[in-house]
Amino acid sequence: MAQDKTKELLERGRAMYLPVYAQREMILDHGKGARLWDIAGNEYIDLGAGIAVSVLGHQNAELIQVAIEQMQKLWHTSNVYFTEPAIRLASDLVKNTFAERVFFSNSGAEANEAAIKLARKFASFHSSSEKHEIITFEGSFHGRTLTTVTATAQPKYQEGFGPLPGGFTYCPFNDFDAIEQQISDKTCAVLVEPIQGEGGVHVAKPGFLAHLQALCQKHDALLVFDEIQSGMGRTGRLFAYEWEDNIQPDIVTVAKALGGGLPIGSMLTTERVSQVMKVGDHGSTFGGNPVITAVAGAVLQQVCSSVLMDNVKKQSDQLQMGLKELQQQKKLFKEIRGKGLIVGAELQEPWEGKAAQLSELCRQHGVLILQAGPNVLRFLPPLNITDEELQEGLQRMKSALSRV
Numbered sequence: 001m002a003q004d005k006t007k008e009l010l011e012r013g014r015a016m017y018l019p020v021y022a023q024r025e026m027i028l029d030h031g032k033g034a035r036l037w038d039i040a041g042n043e044y045i046d047l048g049a050g051i052a053v054s055v056l057g058h059q060n061a062e063l064i065q066v067a068i069e070q071m072q073k074l075w076h077t078s079n080v081y082f083t084e085p086a087i088r089l090a091s092d093l094v095k096n097t098f099a100e101r102v103f104f105s106n107s108g109a110e111a112n113e114a115a116i117k118l119a120r121k122f123a124s125f126h127s128s129s130e131k132h133e134i135i136t137f138e139g140s141f142h143g144r145t146l147t148t149v150t151a152t153a154q155p156k157y158q159e160g161f162g163p164l165p166g167g168f169t170y171c172p173f174n175d176f177d178a179i180e181q182q183i184s185d186k187t188c189a190v191l192v193e194p195i196q197g198e199g200g201v202h203v204a205k206p207g208f209l210a211h212l213q214a215l216c217q218k219h220d221a222l223l224v225f226d227e228i229q230s231g232m233g234r235t236g237r238l239f240a241y242e243w244e245d246n247i248q249p250d251i252v253t254v255a256k257a258l259g260g261g262l263p264i265g266s267m268l269t270t271e272r273v274s275q276v277m278k279v280g281d282h283g284s285t286f287g288g289n290p291v292i293t294a295v296a297g298a299v300l301q302q303v304c305s306s307v308l309m310d311n312v313k314k315q316s317d318q319l320q321m322g323l324k325e326l327q328q329q330k331k332l333f334k335e336i337r338g339k340g341l342i343v344g345a346e347l348q349e350p351w352e353g354k355a356a357q358l359s360e361l362c363r364q365h366g367v368l369i370l371q372a373g374p375n376v377l378r379f380l381p382p383l384n385i386t387d388e389e390l391q392e393g394l395q396r397m398k399s400a401l402s403r404v
C-alpha cells in the first residue's frame with residue numbers, strides 16, 4: 001500500500017514539476033531531531049539538514065511554539081508597516097554582528113541580489129558608473145537568479161541563459177596573486193564565500209580573506225561575504241569569516257539556517273554603506289514576514305549560545321573521525337576537509353564522479369547525505385545533532401559504503 005502510494009506520488013510529482021531537480025525515491029513525511037520518516041515508514045538520519053537549513057533539527061519544540069504564537073497573531077503585513085518580531089530580529093542581528101543595517105529577503109539569492117545592487121549603487125554614488133565590476137571566484141555558488149547565477153562562477157549553471165548581466169569577472173579561489181592582478185579601480189566589490197559549499201567544500205586559505213580586505217581597501221571596493229551556507233554557526237562561530245582575525249566586511253549575506261526551515265534571507269551591512277539607498281531603491285513583498293522573523297529570532301538566540309557551538313565542535317570531531325575510519329577500511333576519499341559541521345569528502349578513483357550513486361546507496365541504508373558536484377560527498381547535519389543520532393548515521397553510512 002505505502003509502496004504504491006510512494007510510486008504514485010513520485011509519478012505525479014515528476015510529471016508536473018519543472019524538471020530541474022532529481023528527487024530521490026521517497027516522499028518525506030515528518031521529522032524529529034535529526035531523524036526523518038517517509039510515507040512508507042522508513043526512517044533516515046538526516047546529515048544534510050535540507051542543505052544547511054534545519055540547523056535545530058526537525059520539530060524543534062521552541063521554534064514550533066514561537067511560530068504558533070505569532071501565527072495566531074499576525075501572518076503578513078508587507079514592508080509598508082513595521083512589525084515587532086522583524087524589528088527584534090534586526091536588533092539581534094545588529095547586536096551580534098558587525099552590521100548596523102539589515103535588509104530582509106526570502107532566499108539566499110535575493111540576499112545576494114540586494115548585496116550586488118547595494119555595491120553598484122555605492123560605487124556609482126561615490127565614484128562613477130564606470131566602477132561597476134564585481135569579482136567572484138571560480139567554483140563559487142551565489143544563487144539562481146540571472147544576476148546571482150552570473151556571479152556564480154561555474155559555467156554549468158549559466159549555459160543557455162544568456163545574455164547574462166555584465167560586469168562580473170572571475171578569479172581562481174585562494175589564489176593570492178591572481179586576485180591582486182585582477183582587482184582594479186573599476187572593481188566595486190569582491191564577493192566571496194569564506195567556505196565554498198556547492199563548489200566542493202573548499203575553505204579559504206589562512207590569510208586569504210585578509211588579503212582580499214587589504215586589496216578592497218586599496219581599490220575602494222566593498223568586501224562582501226556570502227555566508228549563506230557557511231554562516232549561522234555552521235563552523236562553530238556565527239560566521240565562518242570570524243575564524244580569521246581582524247576582518248571587517250562591508251556586507252554579509254545570510255539565509256538558509258536563519259529561518260531554521262522557513263524561508264528568509266538577510267543582507268547585513270554598515271551604516272556608511274547603507275546610506276546610498278533611499279526609499280524605493282529596493283524591496284520585497286514578503287521579506288521579513290512576522291512569522292518567519294519571530295522564528296529566526298529564536299534560531300539566532302540558540303545559534304549564539306555556547307552550548308550549541310560546543311556541540312558543533314564535538315560532533316565535527318566525531319564526524320571527521322567516522323569518515324577517517326571509513327577511509328581506513330575502504331580508501332574511498334582523496335581528501336576530507338571542511339570546518340565545524342560543513343564537511344566534504346572528495347572521492348578518489350574508482351569512485352570519482354560517483355557522489356550521486358554513493359549518496360543514493362546511503363539513503364537506501366537509512367542515512368541522508370548530500371553531494372557537492374559529482375566528486376564530493378557533503379555533510380551538513382543539524383547543529384544540535386546528538387551523539388546517538390550522529391553515531392547511528394555514521395554506522396548506517398559505513399554499512400552502505402562498505403558494500404561498494
Ligand SMILES: Cc1ncc(COP(=O)(O)O)c(C=O)c1O
Binds near residue numbers: 109193
Ligand atoms: C553560498 C550560497 N549562496 C547562495 C545560495 C542561494 O540560496 P537560495 O537557494 O536560498 O537562493 C546558496 C544555496 O545553496 C549558497 O550555498
